[in-house]
Amino acid sequence: MLNSQEWLHQQRKGVPVKRSQKWDRFVLAAALVSLCLCPVPARADEPAGGDGTTWLSYCQSSDTNSLLRYVSRQQLKIEKDRPADLALPAALGEQVQVTRWTTPMDAAGFRRVALSRSAASDLCDQLVIDSNGDGRLDDETICQPHDQRQYGSGQGQTMFGPVAMHFDSEDGPILYHLNFTVYSSGLNEDYYVMATTACWYQGTVVLNDRPVTCQLIDYNANGTFNDVCDQQESSYASADRVRFTDNAEIEPMFAGRYVRDGQQLYEFSAAKDGAYVTIREAEGPATGFIKPQDGFYQVKVYGPQGSFVISKEDEQQVPVGRYKLASWQLQPTPVSGKQWQFTGAGFPEQSGVDVATDAVVELNLGGPWTAKLEDQVRNRQHTFNQVVIGRYGEHVNVAYADGSQPPAPRLRIVSDDGKYDKTFKFEYG
Secondary structure, three states, X not given: OOXXXXXXXXXXXXXXXXXXXXXXXHHHHHHHHHHHHOOOOOOOOOEOOOOOEEEOXXXXXXXXXXXXXXXXXXXXXXXXXXXXXXXXXXXXXXXXXXXXXXXXXXXXXXXXXXXXXXXXXXXXXXXXXXXXXXXXXXXXOOEOOOEEEEEEOOEEEEEEEEEEEEEOOOOOOEEEEEEEEEEEEXXXXXXXXXXXXXXXXXXXXXXXXXXXXXXXXXXXXXXXXXXXXXXXXXXXXOOOEEEOOOOOOOOOEEOOOEEEEOOXXXXXXXXXXXXXXXXXXXXXXXXXXXXXXXXXXXXXXXXXXEEEEEEOOOOEEEEOXXXXXXXXXXXXXXXXXXXXXXXXXXXXXXXXXXXXXXXXXXXXXOOOOEEEEEEXXXXXXXXXXXXXXXXXXXXXXXXXXXXXXXXXXXXXXXOOOOOOEEEEEOOOO
């Protein structure tokens, strides 16, 4: 028999549940009394059973960038050839452009989106999306923006959302929300469209015998909440995120096969639609060790197993598997009376380490680092960029320990005959 939280969740999703007629009447009466006396949503963060599963509550906002901080974007490319049979709402204005939002939650793999500007605006201010997945747009309501910022004639950005989406599943309909930012670069120019998740799931789970807030985030904005880094394609944006606090300043973990709380490893999994998570103490997983070299304050790694932060005191035990390097931070170094801070990030896709059972992987992240000068030529104009590259191909950032930047370097260019001799100063950007 379903417990109360499972029943409430399935009713919220519109799932028909088989019960006895007597129990039906009891639940109906109880629900009516509850609605009359206490119209407050029931908690959805109670364990659903003894298997470590916890139901989470659905949340939405037009400002997930501030509330969650760590969310990625999906870029939507404008289709040059609009499908001839695509019917659009008659109320759409000028400069109509069509794109698609990619999602595995739809059998077709995407939902179409149309954008336009009304006669009263020179920025995009109309958006319509195939919210029900029937392949049509003429039966949809045109969304209006909640914010616009104009920089010049026909130039600016427009924010829409939360925009409701509906998906079909074996358990019934599923609700999801998106935010859109549309950049206009001029009349008759293509829009630049970005989609971010406008929703997340949140509740309370128990880790190390204490209750903690759990936030489940659709990081890559594709409509699912259980994406794990693929062994072959472990890109930083390919996995969803989980955070065991409601503090948006804390970077969330990858929603991998494991999560760590202190020294305790937990097996982790999430529902595809985000409605619940299952967290159990890991029993005897095969593990190895990752050890940063002396002087490194912190190293972050990630992969299909999850993401782990390794501090200077650790020779940290992690589940066996392949990991990519996300970032590192060197202990502040005193030079000429200044405290310098060195950090590394932006590792190439092919970089990574393999952790075998009981083996220790020592990360050699120190120097020598290489200063590299990049030259980009466009319309006979040269743009120079100086970067510092680490041993794994990552970008090394050099700053003072208080976060301020040291004086920018200079670039001197001299021709072979000496007639051209100029010095330029780089700018941080």
